[in-house]
Amino acid sequence: MRKAIGVMFLFAVTSFAFGQARPFPGNDVQQIYQRLLPQIEKIQAFDHHAHPGYADDPDVDAMAAPPNASEALRTRDDNPELAAAAKALFGYPYADLSAEHAKWLLDKKRELKKQLAGPAYFNSILDKINIESSVANRAMMPDYLDAKRFPWVFFADAFMWPFNNEHETGRNPDEGVFIPLQEKMLHRWMQQENVSKLPTSFADYLNFISRTLEDNSKRGGIAMKFEVAYFRPTTFGDPGSSQAEEIYQRYISGGIPSEKEYRTFQDYIFRYLIREGGRLHLPVHIHTAIGIGDYFNLSQSNIMNLESVLRDPRYASTTFVMIHGGYPLEREAIWLAAAKNVYLDSSFGELAQYPSAFKDTLKMWLETFPDKITFGTDCFPYNQVLGAEESYWLGAQSSRMALAAALAEMISEGEITEARALQLAHAYLHDTAVKLYEGRVH
């Protein structure tokens, strides 16, 4: 008996004095998870990346899904978890979303929209999933979203496609959908700025870009977003302004630039935009993950292509958010957050993966740069039945469960205390992202 106590005492002293982590969680891991989850569910979250809106609203994104694109298992329409989402949000009484059952859901949503007119409907969705506010990464903002709870992140890619885009559009069927929508977006910025025709002088074109950014900021925009990985490789050269100017002047009034000329021009404009992001305190969001469409080229849009830009001291005053955390290269991606001005957003990872796998992603991130990671759902209105509502719910629930599981393992393995775990949960779900916007969001 005395000996046993001595051994226990020695163990207690050892683990206290050295705090050595263990390679396996103990039997208490489930209990810790059960204890953490309700506390994590109570945290009022900030959703750092989402596309809220109704399915018939074309402004939900600056681009559209190409027809007949392949979907990973969990993101297919027949995922039974979506019925669970409808049940949690609307009391949906069926276990599947067959056309006949889905009618119940459509009627229910219609009725609620009538009761909760204007912005009240989507505010009520945020309340149900305990999200205090959610980024609305949209082409334009609608009047049915409350600007206080849905801060706008606008798209900045279109400035890179001002020329004849015949070659760009013809490259594959996906670009045939994407590039015309970029042209449309550029025209909307021109309308907003009362520019009927793009200027013949390159300096005036750059002024038009800056004016648009400044006005978007005044209209409530908190950040600019690039989805450039969908349209071209994300390796950006570093041409001089005279080179870009020469190309602009050669093609702004007509003619089709060669791919090399177009890319050189875009390299310059991209760098101009991110520099402006620093000057105007507009963080730069960049899509960094695989993307929809069967022609999305993962190796050419690999998040590591951006390393030379992210670690370039010339852009030290620009805040970068790597949207989707480089998935499926999230292990490499977290090391980019070593740069002081680089953050990761985990959205889409929690939908593309089940919580068991997403838990491992979060754990690795929490063990590396826990103060540089932020939560997002990437919710999107897929169709009338599977709306932004259901994908908000699935994204938020999956992230909270995976977060509780990752932290429970870290506690059980002796890496962190429970108090520290809750601090990290607040940071990931809310605090870290909110700080980037210097009081503009809450």
Ligand SMILES: [Zn+2]
């Ligand atoms: Zn998105």
